[in-house]
Amino acid sequence: MTGRAERLSASTGSVEYDAVVLVLGGGPAGTWAAISAAEYGARVVLADKGFCGTSGATAAAGTGVWYIDPDPALREAAMAGREKMGGYLQDRRWMARTLDCTYAQSNRLADWGYPYPVDGAGKSQRNSLQGPEYMRLMRKRTKAAGVTILDHSPALELLVDDGGAVAGATGLRRQKDDRWIVRAKAVVIATGGCAFLSKTLGSNVLTGDGYLMAAEAGAELTSMEFSNPYAISAAFGSVTKTLFYGWATFTYEDGSVVPGAASKGGRSAIARALTQGAVYAQLDKADDAVRHSMRASQPNFFLPFDRTGIDPFTQRFPVTLRLEGTVRGTGGLRIVDDTCATTLPGLYAAGDAATRELVCGGFTGGGSHNAAWAMSSGSWAGQGAADYARLAGSAPRGQVSHAGTVALRERAGRPFAPAQLARAIQDEVFPYELNYFREAVRLNGSLQRLDALWAEASSADAASEADVLRAREAAAMLATARWMYRSGLARKESRGMHRRDDYPGQDERFRHYITAGGLDEVWTSSRAHAVSSYAEAAE
Amino acid sequence: MIEVIDAERCTSCDICVNVCPTNVFDKTDGIPVIARQSDCQTCFLCELYCPEDALFVSPFADMAQSIDVSLKQGALLGSYRRAVGWTDETRELRGIDRSYLLFGH
Numbered sequence: 001m002t003g004r005a006e007r008l009s010a011s012t013g014s015v016e017y018d019a020v021v022l023v024l025g026g027g028p029a030g031t032w033a034a035i036s037a038a039e040y041g042a043r044v045v046l047a048d049k050g051f052c053g054t055s056g057a058t059a060a061a062g063t064g065v066w067y068i069d070p071d072p073a074l075r076e077a078a079m080a081g082r083e084k085m086g087g088y089l090q091d092r093r094w095m096a097r098t099l100d101c102t103y104a105q106s107n108r109l110a111d112w113g114y115p116y117p118v119d120g121a122g123k124s125q126r127n128s129l130q131g132p133e134y135m136r137l138m139r140k141r142t143k144a145a146g147v148t149i150l151d152h153s154p155a156l157e158l159l160v161d162d163g164g165a166v167a168g169a170t171g172l173r174r175q176k177d178d179r180w181i182v183r184a185k186a187v188v189i190a191t192g193g194c195a196f197l198s199k200t201l202g203s204n205v206l207t208g209d210g211y212l213m214a215a216e217a218g219a220e221l222t223s224m225e226f227s228n229p230y231a232i233s234a235a236f237g238s239v240t241k242t243l244f245y246g247w248a249t250f251t252y253e254d255g256s257v258v259p260g261a262a263s264k265g266g267r268s269a270i271a272r273a274l275t276q277g278a279v280y281a282q283l284d285k286a287d288d289a290v291r292h293s294m295r296a297s298q299p300n301f302f303l304p305f306d307r308t309g310i311d312p313f314t315q316r317f318p319v320t321l322r323l324e325g326t327v328r329g330t331g332g333l334r335i336v337d338d339t340c341a342t343t344l345p346g347l348y349a350a351g352d353a354a355t356r357e358l359v360c361g362g363f364t365g366g367g368s369h370n371a372a373w374a375m376s377s378g379s380w381a382g383q384g385a386a387d388y389a390r391l392a393g394s395a396p397r398g399q400v401s402h403a404g405t406v407a408l409r410e411r412a413g414r415p416f417a418p419a420q421l422a423r424a425i426q427d428e429v430f431p432y433e434l435n436y437f438r439e440a441v442r443l444n445g446s447l448q449r450l451d452a453l454w455a456e457a458s459s460a461d462a463a464s465e466a467d468v469l470r471a472r473e474a475a476a477m478l479a480t481a482r483w484m485y486r487s488g489l490a491r492k493e494s495r496g497m498h499r500r501d502d503y504p505g506q507d508e509r510f511r512h513y514i515t516a517g518g519l520d521e522v523w524t525s526s527r528a529h530a531v532s533s534y535a536e537a538a539e
Numbered sequence: 540m541i542e543v544i545d546a547e548r549c550t551s552c553d554i555c556v557n558v559c560p561t562n563v564f565d566k567t568d569g570i571p572v573i574a575r576q577s578d579c580q581t582c583f584l585c586e587l588y589c590p591e592d593a594l595f596v597s598p599f600a601d602m603a604q605s606i607d608v609s610l611k612q613g614a615l616l617g618s619y620r621r622a623v624g625w626t627d628e629t630r631e632l633r634g635i636d637r638s639y640l641l642f643g644h
Contacts, residue, residue: 050562132587
C-alpha cells in the first residue's frame with residue numbers, strides 16, 4: 001500500500017491521481033493528517049488551495065500551543081481553567097486526549113528539529129510555535145512521509161460513490177490552468193474555517209470551502225453560532241496579535257480612555273466605541289523587558305509600525321477589529337467519533353474545518369487551543385481515514401458522481417457575480433451591531449437578505465473557469481453565514497462568544513449543542529451535551 | 540500589500556510565485572510580475588522566502604501605496620527575514636521566541 005500516489009493518464013485539461021487518503025488543506029491539521037495517514041501505510045495526496053507551508057492562519061502568525069506537562073494537577077488546572085469561558089460545553093474526555101496528543105506531537109516536532117527556545121533554567125519551552133518556521137518544517141516532513149503535495153490546487157467539490165460514501169474530490173490547478181481529480185477511499189477535510197476575506201492575518205484563503213463541499217454531500221455542522229470573534233489590528237494593517245494588546249490603553253479621538261476597553265475581557269467595549277468613531281491604542285503598559293520579549297517573539301507584529309514610523313509603545317495609532325469567523329470561533333463540521341469521522345462515510349474533518357466545541361466549548365481565547373486541536377484532530381483523522389480505507393479494501397467503487405452544486409452547474413441563464421456576492425455577505429457579517437452583538441430582529445433581517453442571495457446564487461449559471469474559485473468561495477461564505485445566524489437565532493441566550501442583546505444571560509436550558517445543515521433549506525436542531533445528559537440521567 | 544519586486548536584486552528564481560498562498564505573482568520570461576495585487580493578504584511570507592531580499596510588502600492591507608525607491612538604501616528590504624533568523628548572519632534568532640514569558644498576562 002505504501003509508495004507515492006499514482007498519477008494516471010487523464011483526458012486533456014486535467015490530471016488524475018489514485019490515492020488511498022486525500023487530504024484537503026495543507027495547514028497544521030492537513031499536514032498532521034497527511035503524515036499520520038502515510039505512517040499508517042496509506043498512499044496520500046494533499047491538495048492545498050495555496051502553498052502548503054505558507055497557506056492558512058498559522059503560517060503567517062505565531063501561535064500559542066496548549067502544551068501542558070503530564071502532571072495530573074497541571075492538566076486538571078488547564079482543563080478547569082477553560083470551562084467557564086467556554087460556557088461549560090467542553091468535553092473533559094476530549095480535552096484530556098487533546099492534551100495527551102499535543103504533548104506527544106510537540107515533542108516529535110522537537111525531535112524533527114523545531115528550534116524551541118530554552119529558558120533561563122535550561123528547560124525547552126514548547127507552548128509556542130513560530131508559524132513560518134513550524135509550517136516550513138511540516139511541509140518538509142509531509143514530503144518526507146511520501147505524501148504527494150498539490151500546491152495552488154483548491155478543491156471545488158467532493159466525489160461520492162453509489163452507496164453515498166465519499167470517494168475523492170476534484171479541483172483546479174491554478175498555475176497550470178487545468179483541473180485535478182483524486183480518487184480516494186477516504187477524504188480528510190482540513191480546509192480551515194471561514195474568516196470572510198476580512199484580511200485578518202493569513203486568513204484570506206479561509207472561506208469555508210470545506211464546509212460547503214461537505215454539506216453538499218450531506219454532512220452536518222455544529223456550534224456555528226460560536227463564530228463571531230474579532231481580532232485587534234492597526235486600522236490600516238493585517239497583523240492581528242491579540243496577546244500584545246494586553247499591554248495597551250485604548251482611547252477615543254480626544255485622548256480620553258475608552259471605559260472597560262481591554263484586549264481580554266473588554267473587547268466588546270472596543271467594538272461599541274468603534275461604532276461611534278475612531279479608537280486608538282498604545283502599548284504603554286509594556287516595560288522594557290516585555291518590549292524586548294515581544295520583539296523577539298513576534299517580529300511581524302512590528303512590521304506595520306516600523307514601516308510607517310510609529311513607535312507603538314510611545315505613540316498611539318488607530319485600531320480596528322477584524323472578523324475571524326470560525327477560524328477562531330468553535331463551529332465547524334460535526335464529528336461523531338474518536339477518529340474525527342463526520343456523519344458521512346469516508347469523510348473526516350480536522351483543525352478549524354471541524355468543530356472545536358469538544359475542547360473549547362463556545363469560546364477560544366486564542367490560538368493555543370486551536371493549535372493543539374489541529375495537531376490532535378489532524379493526527380486522529382489521518383489515522384482514522386487510513387484505517388477506514390484499509391477496511392474498505394480494494395473493491396471497485398462503481399459509479400462516482402460529483403456532489404458540487406452552486407456555481408458548478410448550468411441553471412437559469414443568469415451570470416454568477418462572485419465579487420459582488422462576497423461584498424454583500426461581508427455587509428451582513430462584518431458589522432458589530434449584527435454579528436458581535438446579536439438580536440432576533442437584526443438576525444432575522446440579515447437572514448432574509450442572505451437567503452435571498454442564496455436563492456439567486458444557487459439558480460445562477462456555472463461560473464466561468466476564471467471565476468469558479470471565487471464563485472465557490474463566495475458560495476461557501478454565504479452558506480457559512482446562514483448556518484451561523486440560523487444557529488445564533490436558535491440559541492436564545494448568551495454563552496461563550498455568542499452574545500444576544502435580547503437574551504443577555506446564560507440559560508441552563510441551553511447547555512446543549514446546536515447542529516446545523518442544509519443549503520437550500522437551512523435547518524438547526526439541538527443535541528445533548530455529554531456531561532449534562534449524564535447529569536440528567538442520574539437525577 | 541506587495542508593492543515592490545526590485546529588478547536589481549531579483550534573480551528570477553520564481554520562489555515568490557510558488558510560495559505566495561494567494562497566487563498574486565505570475566512567472567514571465569524575465570522577473571515575476573505582481574499580477575493580482577488586490578488578492579494580496581499582506582501576510583509578508585513572500586518577503587520571508589525571498590533569498591535575495593528583492594520584495595517589499597507595504598503594511599497597508601487595503602490600499603495600494605506608492606513606495607519611495609529610497610527604501611532600497613534603507614534597512615527595510617529583508618528586515619523581516621533577518622528578524623526571524625532566516626539569513627545566515629541571523630540564524631541564532633530562530634530559537635529566541637520569548638512568548639512563554641508573555642503568556643498569562
